Amino acid sequence: MPTMGTPRGKLVLAGITFAFLWASASVGTKIGLSAVQPLVLFVPRFFLASAIMLLISHAGMKKRLPQGREWLQLAVYGLFNISLYLGIYVVGMKETSAGLGALATATNPVFISLLSAIWLRRPLHLVTVLSLVLCLCGIGIAAWPLIAESYATPLGLGLVLLSMIAYSVGAIYFSASNLGGSLHIFTINGWQTLFGGLFLLPAMLVWYEPSQNDFNLTWLLATLWLVGPVSILAVLLWLFLLKDNPVKASFWLFLCPVFGFAISAVLMHEPLSLFTLAGVALVIFGLCLVQWYRGKQ
Template sequence: MSKLKNFKLITAGIAFAFLWSSASTATKIGLTSAQPFVISIFRFLFAGGIMLFVTHIVLQNRLPVKREWIQISIYGFLNITFYLGLYVIAMQQVSAGLGSLAVATNPVFIALMSAFWFSHKIKYKNVLSLLLCFIGVVLAAYPLLESSYATPLGIIILLVSMIAYSLGTIYYSRVNWNDLPILTINGWQTILGGVFLLPVLYATYDPKKNSFDTSFWASVCWLAIPVSIGAVQFWLYLLKNNPIKASYWLFLCPIFGFLIAHLIMKEPISIYTFIGVAFVVCGLYIVQKKIKL
């Protein structure tokens, strides 16, 4: 791998982790003003509309054809409807820090699912990296776990949403997209995923529980543009290069998530956080470099 490509991958990984980890805090802010599915629908339609305008009107990229529509629908259901639909519900019952912590479980699910279904070999360096990263995440989370609140139902919903995210990741990496631009895939999967949520929104909507104030629009705009557009574009770029290595960047999400939650939501941060960061960085270094283990 050339130094330039490696630099691009590392930059994309860090940018993805920061933006994606900010979603939990942004969601918590939005939930003070509106119901979860109201936030989700506005976010997905807004983000998807922008991406489709850019990819089809500005860049003149082609529309998906035939089987591609089915592939995008499946990916949108797993990655948007199922994962983010459940995630926004779970965030009503867990803290922003714990929401970010849950993201760190995805590399484990992705590695194990890939090994089980597609006979991917798990090398010793991958196991070591997983161990270091997981220890780092647990250390960084320790103060938060002592003071955060969570319900059993919230944790279960959060766990199921992470499984859906991992399934979506594996599905995306295994499908032949016929050189369909990433922006086109992301735009349509976001729109379709939002459309699939409309019946749930209709069934649960209560106008008394929604206030379209500054907090609501700030949350929606951040979730739509930096997260749904920016972070997902970086994520798909990383997946296209190597889905297994891409999954390891998810370990940085809790670290950034703790920092963001500390600055905005006043959640605790301590020496455990910094030690955890060191473990995560070591784990990422091992899996990104060509170390024979």
């Protein structure tokens, strides 16, 4: 758990690793979706990841089980951070490019600032609104050629952005719940992931179509990547950074679109253009504005 004395180099390494792994999730998702249905790709991943983390937490590290109200808090956190965020995200990614998925992920600090103002009943400042407009315009500019070349659809991109709202609600709830001060991060992540998977299981079973699923090597490798580096390591790094300083932690999301488009260009052969550069620049500028304002406040 980070403290006020956490070495800066350790935080920088954690931030860069988190950004790379988090950005790689969109590419791993696209690869996995070429083999199986969206929820079939994600729900088993949640159960496997949660089993690993809970074994480490309770059997290996001998951490205590959640108690009383903590169970409800973990279930609510899992609903927003896993079921709604990742459930909507994976469905949207079926019709969205990997690069755009990573770019949309980077907008979370803006949505978090906007929803924090609403949640905490604070005045909605012009800087927050301007940041949101810049980020949405940046995503639109980057998406324009990709939609024209059938790498994405407006519906898919809309679902991915909707999932970012769910993620932001989960982040705000986690900060307000004080779970991080009472439970180990393996315990938190393990149980919230399990709850999230349980909430999505009925939907996966209802929409399951055997003919649309091929459990081949592509599916296996994508699942293992999404379970280990993404579901476990990246989320733990994010919670590590979030506990140290929530405002500074959000800055690492700036690197996600850069890593995301680079990885998608290399592995998915998605086109890069001046639209991509302009879109990423606008999103990063919008993020800088909202982070500057939050730091000032």
